Amino acid sequence: MKFLAFGLVVLAYLQSFAATDLQLQVTALHEIRMMLIDNRGALGDWNENQLDPCVYSHIMCDQDNNVYAITLSKAGLSGVMSPSIGKLTSLRQLAFDGNLIHGEIPQEIGNLPKLMILQLGNNILNGSIPESFGNLSELQIMDLSQNRLSGNIPISLLKLPSLNDINLGGNRLTGKIPNVFGRLQGLQNLDLDRNGLSGEIPKSLSSLTFLKDIDLSYNSLSGGIPLQLFQVAKYNFVGNHLNCSQNSTPCEGSNGKSGHKTKRWIIFIATAVPLVVAFLSFMFCFRWIRRHRTVQLSLWDISKVNERQDEELVWGIEGKKSGFTLFSLSQLLEATSNFSDENKLGQGGFGPVYKGQFPDGLEVAVKRLASHSGQGFTEFKNEIQLIANLQHRNLVRLLGCCSQGEDKMLVYEYLPNKSLDFFIFDEARKALLNWNKRLTIIEGIAQGLLYLHKHSRLRVIHRDVKASNILLDSGMNPKISDFGLAKLSSSDDTEGNTKRVVGTYGYMAPEYASEGLFSIKSDVFSFGVLVLEIIAGKKNSGFHLHGDFFNLLGYAWQSWKEKRWLQLADASLVTDCCTLAIMRCVNIALLCVQENAADRPTTSDVVAMLSSESMSLPEPKHPAYFHVRVTKEEASPGAEPCSINDVTMTTPRGR
Structure with a gap:
């Protein structure tokens, strides 16, 4: 009898210990549940009153x-x-x-x-x-x-x-x-x-x-x-x-x-x-199989649960794959202090851009669609569909968007040094960019374009590569932005055609501006113009400082033919240590802006030429527009244009 009594005491003690252990697990699971937002009811049976955690969904014991x-x-x-x-x-x-x-x-x-x-x-x-x-x-x-x-x-x-x-x-x-x-x-x-x-x-x-x-x-x-x-x-x-x-x-x-x-x-x-x-025993196995009938969550499912049923957001964006977030209007109002003027970073064709900060300290740039925007909802949707699926250190990162009624906003990572044009076209600030920094920026832009044209899951033609669309992070590293005008093409397509020509005067390739033909070679042309602007510290549009030359391309071409290319470079860059590197970049830029698209290098060729100092470079042929005046970028008038072309002429500002 004594042994029986002792055995019962031990059994009671073990049962008490097991019950305590189960309760600890239930409490822990309940605390986990309380800090999560269950949008689909996956944790519906995680009930603190249920003392057996092994019956919870998505739990294995x-x-x-x-x-x-x-x-x-x-x-x-x-x-x-x-x-x-x-x-x-x-x-x-x-x-x-x-x-x-x-x-x-x-x-x-x-x-x-x-x-x-x-x-x-x-x-x-x-x-x-x-x-x-x-x-x-x-x-x-x-x-x-x-x-x-x-x-x-x-x-x-x-x-x-x-x-x-x-x-x-x-x-x-x-x-x-x-x-x-x-x-x-x-x-x-x-x-x-x-x-x-x-x-x-x-x-x-x-x-x-x-x-x-x-x-x-x-x-x-x-x-x-x-x-x-x-x-x-x-x-x-x-x-x-x-x-x-x-x-x-x-x-x-x-x-x-x-x-x-x-x-x-x-x-x-x-x-x-x-x-x-x-x-696991057979019973546990059976219970696990029965409980694990999960269905892949789509962004549309989340939006339904959260009562965000704006039909315009059903674009097949898989937010989980890209870290893409749907922000509410109230979140962005709070982050930007109700879109205050103090937080305004600049203005583009899409609309104003504001700096914002979330409660966790994350700083963002919020681009808000203006009601009078010439780009509109199509470009808003286009940018989300494209950039949400692109990841590269030289592309600006799109964190999410907001679409509630008439309010359409894009939320990007915040880049403190604004855009490239903020530096290279300002007489005081351009001195902050020595040749090594400018070369790093040129190489970074080329790497970003190479990713878009060749290495990304989507083959993307940007169609609006320009100084104001190159943002700079805290280390002055470039990030390509503004994909509202970008176009997708299949891996077999060498070029596309459009009746609606969009882009910016001074950067558009001639075949695109006149015939609507776009390809990676049209982005290469824009890149070449941008490289010349970085070297010279002057805009291609409105360039009128040197005699009869109506634009930077004409002046660069004439200087190259007369072997006076050093006169093209910003005066602050001309030192013995970098003259050969500058000459090489002028050569590459002139190859990119050749009039015939077939003569221009591919993006892969450009990256290879920039990466190797020993690689021999061909002599460039004459560029496009070298005898044509390119008008200065300015805000387009409010009147409706007669042309079918939709060309941005906005004043570039930093973001």
């Missing part, structure tokens, strides 16, 4: 009723992540990818010693990657891609012996790639593309013998590439300042990222199946 997986991918969630996630110490998988969750990643996730799979990609998370992630000794897959994470890659991540898949692409990470990456001997996939990483590629990456896929494209990396990395099955180093040609090897050895997602799923399945076999 082991045979001891410990929560070991939260699978809320593409569940239509917004809000922030709760630190209470760190209380679920049995978690092996945490998946919140493909939602609209913002704020910082909780440090408490580092308290999950058994976590193997962390999927937080395709949200709008900001802040730095927590140092506490270095405690996740069992972590195998980490996906933090397509967010707004900033700062350096923490060294603590490199203490994770089991890590085989890292995806940090599409963020705002800076600094160097840590040299100790070579310690992750099991690493198979490394994706760091579309950040702001600088410095050289660490040689230690060559020791990663299991590496199958490496993507370091579109950063600011420089120097050489370790030879062993060219042996990786898939590699991508384009969009940097790397010397790929030293080994006669292309910077890209794959078709973008095809297969990357498949590879991650293979790793996921290989990891998850043993867990299911080990921890």
